[in-house]
Amino acid sequence: MKAAVLEQYGPADAFKIKNIDAPSIKSGQILVRNKATSVNPVDTLVRSGMFRLVTGLFGEHVVGSDFCGIVEQSASPLFKEGDEVYGFNRAMKGGAYAELVAVDAREAAIMPSGLSYTEAASLPLVATTACQGLVKFGKLRKGQNILINGCTGGVGSAAVQIAKSYGATVTGVCNGKYAEYARELGADYIIDYKNEYIPKNKQFDLIFDCAGKLTLSDVEESLKKDAMFVTTKGNLGSATGIFKTAVDLVFNPRMKFVVLKPSGTDLSHLRELIEAGKLRHSVHQTFPLERIADAHRMVENESFTGKVVIEIK
Numbered sequence: 356m357k358a359a360v361l362e363q364y365g366p367a368d369a370f371k372i373k374n375i376d377a378p379s380i381k382s383g384q385i386l387v388r389n390k391a392t393s394v395n396p397v398d399t400l401v402r403s404g405m406f407r408l409v410t411g412l413f414g415e416h417v418v419g420s421d422f423c424g425i426v427e428q429s430a431s432p433l434f435k436e437g438d439e440v441y442g443f444n445r446a447m448k449g450g451a452y453a454e455l456v457a458v459d460a461r462e463a464a465i466m467p468s469g470l471s472y473t474e475a476a477s478l479p480l481v482a483t484t485a486c487q488g489l490v491k492f493g494k495l496r497k498g499q500n501i502l503i504n505g506c507t508g509g510v511g512s513a514a515v516q517i518a519k520s521y522g523a524t525v526t527g528v529c530n531g532k533y534a535e536y537a538r539e540l541g542a543d544y545i546i547d548y549k550n551e552y553i554p555k556n557k558q559f560d561l562i563f564d565c566a567g568k569l570t571l572s573d574v575e576e577s578l579k580k581d582a583m584f585v586t587t588k589g590n591l592g593s594a595t596g597i598f599k600t601a602v603d604l605v606f607n608p609r610m611k612f613v614v615l616k617p618s619g620t621d622l623s624h625l626r627e628l629i630e631a632g633k634l635r636h637s638v639h640q641t642f643p644l645e646r647i648a649d650a651h652r653m654v655e656n657e658s659f660t661g662k663v664v665i666e667i668k
């Protein structure tokens with residue numbers, strides 16, 4: 356099968372398009388003929404070798420989480436050959452920048468109707484992160500007043516829409532040039548992170564930082580008593596930020612770090628939201644697998660809304 360292969364970790368140019376053996380599947384898994392994947396920020400970190408102690412020191416690596424395509428072999432009662440599925444592998448497992456990807460059947464779902472493979476591949480990892488961040492870790496309840504930091508990014512765009520489907524009032528923090536896009540997603544109030552601060556008036560029931568820029572102690576004065584702070588990353592931009600994030604995580608139960616878990620159940624719930632028109636996709640640009648290096652450079656260096664999707668033909 357064709358795949359974007361890393362023989363060594365490194366810059367975006369490290370990818371080589373090669374023919375390699377297809378993965379084999381074991382009981383409980385499916386083999387998906389993958390039509391599209393997307394580039395998530397974590398893929399660029401895996402590619403750089405940051406997680407090499409987990410992803411492996413030697414040998415070839417196929418990066419990539421999101422997948423969308425057709426079941427080619429099934430060793431699970433959950434899916435049959437020909438089913439159209441979507442989902443994501445854990446970033447440390449990868450495997451999705453390839454024509455065939457092995458997936459645990461419980462971590463996939465039937466893809467949403469009315470979407471192309473390209474559109475559907477833009478959603479699984481970011482929308483599941485948003486869903487688990489808000490509902491599982493943030494305990495979002497109907498009608499709450501919440502703040503979403505990074506509200507026009509991949510995770511943030513999904514988070515705004517999911518929060519609105521819960522009837523939340525959403526303040527979105529984003530780059531001011533995307534304020535109109537944030538309003539279209541459903542944000543009720545916008546804060547331009549380049550020119551404004553998050554108000555310190557203890558009004559929010561939940562703050563979800565999906566830009567990965569904050570820790571609880573940065574925004575505690577904006578939260579109501581006992582309200583939760585959920586982050587996808589923490590404030591890791593400086594030594595002080597790393598220290599504060601570590602202290603908050605260890606000593607303050609109001610701070611939760613999203614530990615993302617692939618879930619067919621969550622993906623099925625997201626499919627319902629998509630089919631009901633409550634969660635829309637946004638594809639910024641598509642690249643063929645052969646141009647994976649350009650796609651990685653775009654995600655690493657450019658500001659945009661929507662996802663960078665890789666089409667596999």
Ligand SMILES: NC(=O)c1ccc[n+]([C@@H]2O[C@H](COP(=O)([O-])OP(=O)(O)OC[C@H]3O[C@@H](n4cnc5c(N)ncnc54)[C@H](OP(=O)(O)O)[C@@H]3O)[C@@H](O)[C@H]2O)c1
Nearest residue numbers: 396484505507508509510530548565566567587613615658
């Ligand atoms: N823990 C987990 O399991 C998990 C899962 C998924 C993602 N993540 C992490 O979560 C982060 C977001 O992922 P993503 O896919 O949504 O990335 P993304 O699409 O790149 O979105 C990041 C957003 O943050 C905005 N931003 C940058 N600086 C900001 C600031 N100072 N204040 C507010 N917003 C700011 C960016 O706006 P600009 O356009 O101005 O750059 C962009 O819209 C990444 O670090 C990713 O690795 C973690």
